Amino acid sequence: MPHIALPAGFPGVRSLFMYSPVTAKPLNDLVQTLLHDPNTSTLTPGERELIATYTSSLNECKYCANTHGAIAKYQLGGDADVVKAVMVDPAAAEITPKLKALMNIAAKVQQSGRNVNSRDIAAAREEGATDNEIHDAVLIAATFCMFNRYVDGLATWAPDDPAVYDAIGKQRASEGYLTQPFKVAQTQQ
Amino acid sequence: MPHIALPAGFPGVRSLFMYSPVTAKPLNDLVQTLLHDPNTSTLTPGERELIATYTSSLNECKYCANTHGAIAKYQLGGDADVVKAVMVDPAAAEITPKLKALMNIAAKVQQSGRNVNSRDIAAAREEGATDNEIHDAVLIAATFCMFNRYVDGLATWAPDDPAVYDAIGKQRASEGYLTQPFKVAQTQQ
Numbered sequence: 174m175p176h177i178a179l180p181a182g183f184p185g186v187r188s189l190f191m192y193s194p195v196t197a198k199p200l201n202d203l204v205q206t207l208l209h210d211p212n213t214s215t216l217t218p219g220e221r222e223l224i225a226t227y228t229s230s231l232n233e234c235k236y237c238a239n240t241h242g243a244i245a246k247y248q249l250g251g252d253a254d255v256v257k258a259v260m261v262d263p264a265a266a267e268i269t270p271k272l273k274a275l276m277n278i279a280a281k282v283q284q285s286g287r288n289v290n291s292r293d294i295a296a297a298r299e300e301g302a303t304d305n306e307i308h309d310a311v312l313i314a315a316t317f318c319m320f321n322r323y324v325d326g327l328a329t330w331a332p333d334d335p336a337v338y339d340a341i342g343k344q345r346a347s348e349g350y351l352t353q354p355f356k357v358a359q360t361q362q
Numbered sequence: 363m364p365h366i367a368l369p370a371g372f373p374g375v376r377s378l379f380m381y382s383p384v385t386a387k388p389l390n391d392l393v394q395t396l397l398h399d400p401n402t403s404t405l406t407p408g409e410r411e412l413i414a415t416y417t418s419s420l421n422e423c424k425y426c427a428n429t430h431g432a433i434a435k436y437q438l439g440g441d442a443d444v445v446k447a448v449m450v451d452p453a454a455a456e457i458t459p460k461l462k463a464l465m466n467i468a469a470k471v472q473q474s475g476r477n478v479n480s481r482d483i484a485a486a487r488e489e490g491a492t493d494n495e496i497h498d499a500v501l502i503a504a505t506f507c508m509f510n511r512y513v514d515g516l517a518t519w520a521p522d523d524p525a526v527y528d529a530i531g532k533q534r535a536s537e538g539y540l541t542q543p544f545k546v547a548q549t550q551q
Contacts, residue, residue, distance in 0.1 A: 311516050318507045
């Protein structure tokens with residue numbers, strides 16, 4: 174049960190966005206720009222969603238890891254296997270060497286920003302990562318260290334049914350983050 | 363030296379805002395609403411800045427802890443002692459019992475959202491904290507777990523001169539977060 178009185182029928186961060194529209198606006202604007210907009214990053218939306226998924230997985234945030242995992246799957250043309258593999262170990266997943274190096278940086282950021290060192294950055298550059306891509310990877314990982322804490326710090330509802338995450342993933346991958354939230358039937362709660 | 367090529371003369375997150383205006387916009391909108399706007403929270407701007415300062419201190423983020431400590435000081439009418447005391451131990455600082463209970467929640471969030479339990483929430487309620495105030499404390503702590511990682515994950519410049527932080531603090535406390543950044547003389551870098 175959530176720690177505060179949140180609107181029923183909306184899982185995870187969506188219940189918080191309904192509860193607090195004044196902070197929902199900049200938070201949705203942030204993820205729209207950071208994850209979804211094809212013109213704001215040279216990383217693909219699928220790559221950016223994988224970084225969000227991996228960070229959320231490291232923070233053991235069930236709602237965010239499952240939601241962004243499902244969005245990543247749809248952004249990657251339905252490839253659920255690569256999403257699962259990234260959550261286990263990005264170094265062994267079928268992703269580009271550049272994305273592996275950025276995942277290493279994301280894992281450092283998840284622990285502490287102070288853990289990122291010049292060798293991590295050099296390794297990413299060797300695989301072709303640009304300043305913008307290093308910037309985006311750090312900010313995505315940092316942003317999900319926020320969302321994961323917001324979602325779990327208030328004990329929001331994380332559905333058990335994989336179909337709920339799949340439906341959210343399909344919606345967000347096609348519509349982005351600025352449309353109305355997916356409402357789950359009350360009977361599923 | 364920063365991990366990526368950032369504009370000279372701007373410290374900490376301000377150099378990142380200059381580097382990436384597209385993400386700066388929602389991030390500045392977020393802190394304006396969350397920390398500065400007097401109408402969006404029943405916590406005072408000073409109390410909210412103290413939560414940001416304490417979280418940044420726990421994350422050992424020199425730039426954010428010093429900047430928000432200075433903003434908190436100006437928001438609290440110049441009381442530097444209470445800011446220093448909160449950074450050492452909020453339970454022993456001269457702040458309200460309600461704010462102490464919210465600081466305890468912030469410290470849990472800093473570790474992991476999953477660490478906040480029903481006893482932490484009940485203790486805050488016993489001291490008069492409302493749902494909105496618990497929400498705001500969790501989101502402020504979560505937000506600074508993001509900013510601290512963004513600032514340190516890219517190794518931004520954190521000035522040593524306390525006068526720099528004091529000038530930023532004075533500016534942000536009076537102007538909020540949506541005005542142009544404070545530029546430090548190049549010679550101070």
